[in-house]
Amino acid sequence: MDSRDVLSVGTVAQRSGFATSALRYYEAQGLIASERTGGGQRRYQRSVLRRLAFIRAASNVGLSLEEIRDELQRLPEGRTPTRADWQRITRHWRGRLDEQIAALERLRDGLDSCIGCGCLSLQRCGISNPGDWAASTKTAPGAAFLPRLLREQHPPN
Amino acid sequence: MDSRDVLSVGTVAQRSGFATSALRYYEAQGLIASERTGGGQRRYQRSVLRRLAFIRAASNVGLSLEEIRDELQRLPEGRTPTRADWQRITRHWRGRLDEQIAALERLRDGLDSCIGCGCLSLQRCGISNPGDWAASTKTAPGAAFLPRLLREQHPPN
C-alpha cells in the first residue's frame, strides 16, 4: 500500500478526516509540511497525523489557524512534545474554555432573570447588553459580543 | 432635538450602538423598517430601539440574522410582545445556550482527562475527535465542530 512510512495526500486525508484541499491549505498557511516526489506530489511523514489531530483539537477549542500555527511553532522542533509541553498548551486551552463557558452562563443566567420581564432595555438588560459596555462613552460596535456559535451540533456530511 | 418621536439613522445608531451601515443592512435584510422623509432619508419609530435590542440579544445567544428575522416575524404584528411571547422565545434561547455550554464542558472535561497524556489520537482522543463521529464510515468534514468562538472578550473600539 504505502511505500514505507510516507503517506500521499489522499491517504492523509482519509486517515485524518480533513479534505485534501484543507491539507493543501494548511500547508500553504505553514501549519504542516510535506516533501515532494520527483514528479512534485506531496509525501507526508506519519507524524503529520498527530499534528493534524492537534490542529483539530485546537480548532475545537476555538483557536484560529493563526493561533494554532503560533502554538505549533512554539513546540520543540520536530520532537514529540513532552508531558510538560502538552500541559502548558492544555492549560492555555482550559482557560479559554472556562472563559467561554462563563460567558455563556452569564448570558443564560441573565436570560433566566429576564424571563417574562420583556425588558430588553438597550441600556439595562444584561442579555442585549452583556458586560455593560454600552454604558461607556465609547461608541459601541455593531458586532455581537458572543461568537457565531455552533449551528450544526453534528458534523456536516 | 428629534422632531417628535421619530429618529434619524444617526440617532438610532448612537442610541442602539449599531453602526449606520448595520442599520441599513438590517433593513435590507428585513429585520427592521423605516419610513422616509420627502427627501428620502430614513426616519425610525422609537420602537425600533427595542427591536434592535432584541436583535443584539438574539445574536448574543448565537442566532443568525436569518433566524432572528424568522423569530421577529413570528412575533405579533406591531404590538409589544406579551410575557408569553417573550417566554416562548427565551425558552428556545435557553435550550440553545444549555447545549452550547454542555458542548464546551464536554470539551473541557475531555481536556482535563487528557492533560499530560499527550495522546491526541485521531481515532480515540475526545479532544481532537469529540462525539466520536470519526468512528463512523462517513468521510469527516474539514470544518471544526465548535464555533469560531469569541476572540475578543470585549467589544472592539
Place this chain on the structure above:
DNA sequence: CTGCAACTTCAAGTCAACTTGAAGTCAAGG
C-alpha cells in the same frame, strides 16, 4: 440663503477557512 454634516445608493471589499473548477501531470496495476 448658505454651508456643511448627515444623509442617500450601489458596488465592491473584508475576514476566515476552506472549496471548487479548470487545465494539465504523475504513478502504478495490468
Place this chain on the structure above:
DNA sequence: CCTTGACTTCAAGTTGACTTGAAGTTGCAG
C-alpha cells in the same frame, strides 16, 4: 506501455455580517 485515478497549481467562489468608498443629495443652524 497504457490507462486511469490520484495528483498538481492557480484563481476564483463561498458564507455571514457587515464595512468602505464613491458620488451625489438633504436638512437644518446660523
